[in-house]
Amino acid sequence: MVNALLIESCDFVSFPIGGQLSFARQMMMAFGNRLALVGVSTDDTPVGKWIKKDIDGIDYDYFAFAHRQVRGKKPSIPARITGYLAVRKFNKQILSKGIKCVFIQSPEILIAVHTWGWRSICYCFPGVENPLQMPRYGWGKMFAGLYEKKLFSTLRNVDTILASADDEAIADLVDKSCGELYSERVIKFPTRVDTDVFKPLDKNVVRAELGIVQTDNIIVSCGRLNLVKGWDFLLEAFKVVKRSNPYTKLIFVGDGEDRQKLNDKAQELGIESSIIVTGFVGADSVVKYLNASDLYVVGSLKEGWSVAMLEALACGKPIVSTAVSGARDMIVEGANGFVIDGRDPKQFAEAMNSALALKEADKVSLGIADKYTLKNLAIDLGKFWKPLA
Known part of the structure; x- marks a missing residue:
């Protein structure tokens, strides 16, 4: 029996790379075809009608509201805008299934559908920062205030609000809402990690298998290659690390519109021979790169509760991160890594060198990862949202 719609601007398989897709897939693993999926088509899935679609061996009721091309380039029109318009276009068709409960992560999707007469809406903030404060499109920043006002007013129609963020970030969100939210209404709900997939493997x-020199120090960062992820900052810090650790490589596991800019910057810094960009790879390869590493790094300007950081923990790796949401919950200072305030490449590099020397980081990281295992997701969400109890 289908209990709820899961609406997301993704194909629920591999596009687009990022935390929202990862959490959508975790929802699918936890609830299976108790969810009907409303997303996009990246293959021959027809747009505009309900079909049965096999994903990972499970038949889902599936509705594609748009077709997307899988490519690294930034689209000329923001995906948030095209997604908003496409979902609204198929209002009647989406509702024709008669499912009255919906789970949403994307703010533009929530704004598009919140007046559709749902019995219950669960909205999960994938991160609580305003995405238009640091937009992929420069002109987007002029709409940041309007967007925030609209989102907060829309939340009046939502009965369950979750946030993949730490307590400090949630408190800031409540303050910004100008009375629309109060702290008791926003439930701290970290993302999860599949410890059956992300687990320690033999490094050698x-x-x-990956063709990596056994004696090199390997530093890894995962995710989409755009400026919000701080790849430029990581390159600056890595250049400092190379002075004391010459046999060290930095591997970016992922792809994105800034890939060429990253390569150009690495060449400008004279470290291009020590930088590897894998391009898009599946989870089976991501787990290998994590296990091949000696250190995981996060240089982001902002994050929700980082799925990639959890995956590194589950592989027993130390982490050095900027002070993004959730970092201090996942990193015990000096035990399995360091959280660095500010964006001083030298300070970050010192922390990287220190983390490479930590002796018991694997045990600490694995213990923390165990608190966020996917195995608990169904029970934990059911406590807060009755349709999936």
């Missing part, structure tokens, strides 16, 4: 074996 995976390095041999």
Whole structure:
């Protein structure tokens, strides 16, 4: 029996790369076809009608509201705008299933559908920062205030609000809402990690499979390559690390519109021979790169509760991160890594060198990851949202 719609601007398989797709797939693993999926088509899935679609061996009721091309380039029109318009276009068709409960992560989707007469809406903030404060499109910043006002007013129609963020970030969100939200209404709900997939593997074996030199220090960062992820900052810090650790490589696991800019910056800094960009790879390869590493790094300007950071923890890796939401919950200072305030490349590099020398980081990281295992997701969400109890 289908209990709820899951509406997301993704194909629920591999596009687009990021935390929202990861959490959508975690929802699918936890609830299976108790969810009907409303997303996009990146293959021959027809747009505009309900079909049965097999994903990972499970038949889902599936509705594609738009077709998307899988490419690294930034689209000329923001995906948030085209997604908003496409969902609204198919109002009647989406509702024709008669499902009256919906789970949403994307703010533009929530704004598009919140007046559709739902019995219950669960909205999960994938991160509580205003995305238009640091937009992919420069002109987007002029609409940041309007967007925030609209989102907060829309939340009046939502009965369950979750936030993949730490307590400090949630408090800031409540303050910004100008009375629309209060702290008791926003439930701290971290993302999860699949510890059946992301787990320790033999470092020597995976390095041999990936063609990585056994004696090198390997530093890894995962995710979409755009400026919000701070790849430029990581390159600056890595250049400092290379002075004391010459046999060190930095591997970016992922792809994105800034890939060429990253390569150009690495060449400008004279470290291009020590930088590897994998392009898009699946989870089976991501787990190998994590296990091949000696250190995981996060240089982001903002994050929700980082799924990639959880995956690194589940592989037993130390982490050095900027002070993004959730970092201090996942990193015990000096035990399994360091959280760095500010954006001083030298300070970050010092922390990277210190983290490479930590002796018991694996045990600490694995213990923290165990608190956020996917195995608990169904029970934990059911406590707060009755349709999936």
